Amino acid sequence: MRAAVVGQGYVGLTGAVALAQQGHRVVGVEQDRERLACLRAGEPPVLEPGLIQQMTAVLRTGRLEFVEDLADAMVADPLDVVMICVGTPPAADGSANLSQVLTAIEEAAELAGAPLVVLKSTVPPGTSDMLLAEYPELRRRFVCNPEFLNQGSALDDWQAPARIVAGAHHPEAVTVLRDLYRSVSCPWVTSTPATAEMIKYASNAFLATKISFANELARMCAAPDLNVDHVVQGVGLDPRIGHALLRPGMGHGASCLPKDTAALFHWAAGQGIPTPLLDATVRTDAQQPAAVLGLLRESVGGRLRELEVAVLGVRHEPWSDDLRSAPSRVLLPLLQEQGAAVRVWDPGLTPDELSHLAPSATAHTALLTAVAGAHAVLVLTEWPQAVEADWADLAARMREPRVVVDAKNCLPPALLHRLPVVYRGIGNRRPAPEPAATEPSANELAAADPVAPQTVV
Ligand SMILES: NC(=O)c1ccc[n+]([C@@H]2O[C@H](COP(=O)([O-])OP(=O)(O)OC[C@H]3O[C@@H](n4cnc5c(N)ncnc54)[C@H](O)[C@@H]3O)[C@@H](O)[C@H]2O)c1
Incomplete structure (x- = not known):
């Protein structure tokens, strides 16, 4: 398949490399000119173990290239999939700033050829439906497919994820996504887009709770x-x-x-x-x-x-x-x-x-x-x-x-x-005292334990 991956940060670049490794023809779209220059020079602008080697290998196959605008990705051939991996940074009040997503969706909706639009960015529940109300023409070919990768093992996570979550209103959109991920074997959860959005937030909230609990x-x-x-x-x-x-x-x-x-x-x-x-x-x-x-x-x-x-x-x-x-x-x-x-x-x-x-x-x-x-x-x-x-x-x-x-x-x-x-x-890390080499006497035990039975003499 031919896929454009919009946004070449931690998620988009590792995704573009992984999809190209899986045999797809991939165009990485990056609007930041400094990042784009690095990508075109074969240098990943983000750090991830193994990324430079794997990126170099797929660049040699000719299945991965980089452009500045999504429209440029259409020049050579039509696209089957547009995957949106742009940032959703925090706004001053803590809410998700969706401006990069809004721009990317607008650009994707304008494309000829009706490719599947896959939203990978993490967005609050209801965002996809809000976007689909604005662009009803995308409704049959839209999937919210949140990303769960860990930085440090991102490439492995793309090749062998714990699950794929696909939130769509129409089964044909999920069918195209299954075709894109045909070489990946893992459980699938299909749902509405809002549920898919909530699964991503709930996962991260649970992981954060584990850390706070520790x-x-x-x-x-x-x-x-x-x-x-x-x-x-x-x-x-x-x-x-x-x-x-x-x-x-x-x-x-x-x-x-x-x-x-x-x-x-x-x-x-x-x-x-x-x-x-x-x-x-x-x-x-x-x-x-x-x-x-x-x-x-x-x-x-x-x-x-x-x-x-x-x-x-x-x-x-x-x-x-x-x-x-x-x-x-x-x-x-x-x-x-x-x-x-x-x-x-x-x-x-x-x-x-x-x-x-x-x-x-x-x-x-x-x-x-x-x-x-x-x-x-x-x-x-x-x-x-x-x-x-x-x-x-x-x-x-x-x-x-x-x-x-x-x-x-x-x-x-x-x-x-x-x-x-x-x-x-953080917390006491002092090791427990080594157990005594010889069995303590009954009197030693009694002296060490104030609630030991007092009959011991
Ligand atoms: N970083 C992670 O570990 C991780 C894991 C899972 C999910 N996510 C989610 O994935 C999304 C992307 O995260 P990231 O860390 O890769 O972000 P990032 O900020 O590193 O990368 C986003 C890239 O998108 C580019 N961009 C924005 N709008 C564009 C457009 N219209 N055209 C072309 N390029 C555009 C930006 O210049 C930037 O390089 C976020 O929603 C994030 O919450 C991130």
Whole structure:
């Protein structure tokens, strides 16, 4: 089939490459001239593992090309499918800004040849029907087909998704979509467009709730005899719950979960539907940067003023360059407001990019120089270079009070607790004491347990 993919960001570019790998002839449409120039030079403008290699391979087959306007995609041959993957960023009030979708649909509706129009962008329930009321000619050939990929495994997710959701008013539209995805094997959910839109928001709201729940658990596991790592491990082993995203840390992060929970919250409020659970999920997440800052402040003895703090990692995840809602964007200014002298290190960003994100921080290209002489270290990204660093050496190079706050719970706790540093994670990560080598005597047991039977002598 011949498909145009409108918008060449994280979703559209990985989708264009995946569809071309599946044998389709694909035209990637990108209006941003800088992004378009990168694409035409064979360089992906977004970071995704394996993307450059797979993009290079499909470009060689001649099945993938890039144009600036959707109308240009029609010049060579007619299109069977137009897939809309444009952004739906948050508006100031938290609602989804649909302006890119409105423009793309208008352009798609004007095309000759009546291609199937597939809406991949994440939009609030009712958006497709609002668009179809405006363009009734699209009604028989429109599918809302939300995307569920994870940044970091986007290409695999395109080839082997957990499910395909197709919201349409006419079965023939779903038939064309099935033809497009014929080489993908997974369960299908067919529904109305509004239900498809809700499935996407509900999925992200549920994932966000899991993260907020893990962070709330971590707050409850502050006591010395509770270890949050063991709690989430034990809870997640239940197949009804699972480990995915059930992990305390810096919160929702990246871009989709914060913007989609905010948009769903806004949509429900507009319908007059109370959402106390979603409200709590969002509020717990909003508190996380301040909670991490509080942990750091408490660990250094109450004041950050004039302390040198090395922030290790600015990205939310090492494998993604998506900084749109990275928690560091909130945390770095808070840290500077408290008077700390901030150093930043992130091997995924150039010193210029680091300086742009944190203008009054000192950018470091080496982990060692960022940490040497610092009073405190704050780990915000699970960079392997930081996780696998020689922490005994780093600790020796730090200045008192030598505090390490691990906001991603990614450093080895048993090692860090043995070093001459104050090590704190999100929730208590102190390992349980090793079991005694010999059986304790009855008197030792009684002494250790105040509620043990008093008959023991
Ligand atoms: N990023 C993710 O992990 C992810 C996952 C699932 C779903 N989504 C959803 O998919 C959609 C796209 O997300 P993204 O992260 O890829 O966005 P993005 O902002 O990275 O990319 C969107 C691209 O569309 C281009 N564009 C906008 N209007 C255009 C037009 N009329 N013609 C040509 N190009 C146009 C923009 O220039 C931009 O490059 C969003 O609705 C998002 O919520 C994203």
